[in-house]
Amino acid sequence: MSLATPKPEDPPPKTSPSPTTQHITNPSNSPNKPTILHLGDDIRWNHELYAELRSKFHIERSYSMNREEFKAALEDKRWGDFVGMYRPFWNTGGEMGNWDEELISLLPKSCEIYASAGAGFDWVDTKTMADYGIIYCNSAPACTESVADAALVLILSTFRGIPWSFLAARSCSPSRFADANQNIAAVTHNPNGHLLGIIGLGKIGTRVAEKAALACEMQIAYHDLARLPEREDALRKKGIEALWCETLEELLREADVVVLATPFSGQILLGHREFAQFKNGARLVNVARGKLVDEDALVEALESGRLSAAGLDVHANEPYVDPRLAKRENVMVLSHTAGASVESHVGFERLGMENLLGWFGEGKVLTAVNLEEVRGRRERRERR
Structure with a gap:
């Protein structure tokens, strides 16, 4: 059974949608829209919010691939000039390893934001991301x-x-x-x-x-x-x-x-x-x-x-x-499971999408780690 399909005897928990969520049926996924690269597995719970994301963005999928495959795909521009990245779970979509300059430098110049699950970000060089103008958002509150x-x-x-x-x-x-x-x-x-x-x-x-x-x-x-x-x-x-x-x-x-x-x-x-x-x-x-x-x-x-x-x-x-x-x-x-609960995963999934929608809709994010560094870089660039 697909991870995206809950068992009939174990339905997913009901969650309150984001205040900005709209119910959308048969959303278009036209490639003429700005592109979001979705890393890792399918979403599992916040389907209405994902439908809103799909109504506003063209979604590309990387699923799971190792570092060398991911680097090659970026160099080949397999996913085009995407404007953001979305990783809804901490245990999938991260097989490419640490996000250091070697990886970050391969991202398209169009990329503005990386919205990822989890609280920790020791595997992400957030300063280098800021140097490249990319906002990194974690999901710690979830x-x-x-x-x-x-x-x-x-x-x-x-x-x-x-x-x-x-x-x-x-x-x-x-x-x-x-x-x-x-x-x-x-x-x-x-x-x-x-x-x-x-x-x-x-x-x-x-x-x-x-x-x-x-x-x-x-x-x-x-x-x-x-x-x-x-x-x-x-x-x-x-x-x-x-x-x-x-x-x-x-x-x-x-x-x-x-x-x-x-x-x-x-x-x-x-x-x-x-x-x-x-x-x-x-x-x-x-x-x-x-x-x-x-x-x-x-x-x-x-x-x-x-x-x-x-x-x-x-x-x-x-x-x-x-x-x-x-x-x-x-x-x-323990086995690094303090934050591991269904409620956490529902929140990770939702918060990542809310960060993406908020940034491209109102220029606001909820859980940016390096936003001030990104703003400082942009201000210095504008003064030149």
Whole structure:
């Protein structure tokens, strides 16, 4: 069965269409319209919105192809002078690998925008895209709820020794079961009253703060590139005080558990030096990017007791998981699935189309990553 065709017994969820959505039957796909290159699989849920996109654009499809095939197709202008690209899912349409200058330089000069699924963009050189005048849009808001839920699961796992208990029961060994049953209470804690330190108070970080404070009665602190008074005010209206830590060292020194919810900028954020600054017995949760953490340093911090536990949705060398971490009873490991839910995928699909329609309709996008850089480049070019 095609991925685009839901099973009769498992219908797709009903979603509210975008305010701009129109119901269009038999939309034209005339090649005289501006062209959008659709990367990867068919859409699965937002069919009315896709019909609106097709009514305004000629849709070309690349489906799935490797990097060399994709480069050759661009060099041959197989899809013509397309004005935008659309990738509705994170696990398809990305087989060409990293979007670096080698790939970006082959895009037609007509290309203005790349609307893609997913929150992270460490695989895209957004600065080089801006240099070529291309806006890159991610879809981070669509997975905010799912990632925040997963972060809460990992926070709880680090306080309550969930991996130890789970692995003992999963082993079907009576002795391991008895060991966990009899000894886990002496070394685990309830999270309420503890300080949660969030690195990156964006949409996801803010939602993690809300869930942890309201559901688990945790105190909240955060560190970001700059203080975010508007985020603090939004949390305060919900009865949550978020303490601003001007330096990363201050946050690490005070937090009982640290959650990484910040984009990867190409550099390790937590290494040997930073782990030495953690409060003794603190915990680490990573729902951002695995490459933010030096895994050798993390293993050392766990072995020394500087960290008492960790919860990792992401890993430095995916799809490979460091066995030194995976085998530990005080580390919960997931398969980069924090944002993976039907609701996230519906939102990714919808938000990408809304970005395309908004940009070419009103000159506005909802989730641009590098828009200011693109504008700066255009202004410099106009002044010449």
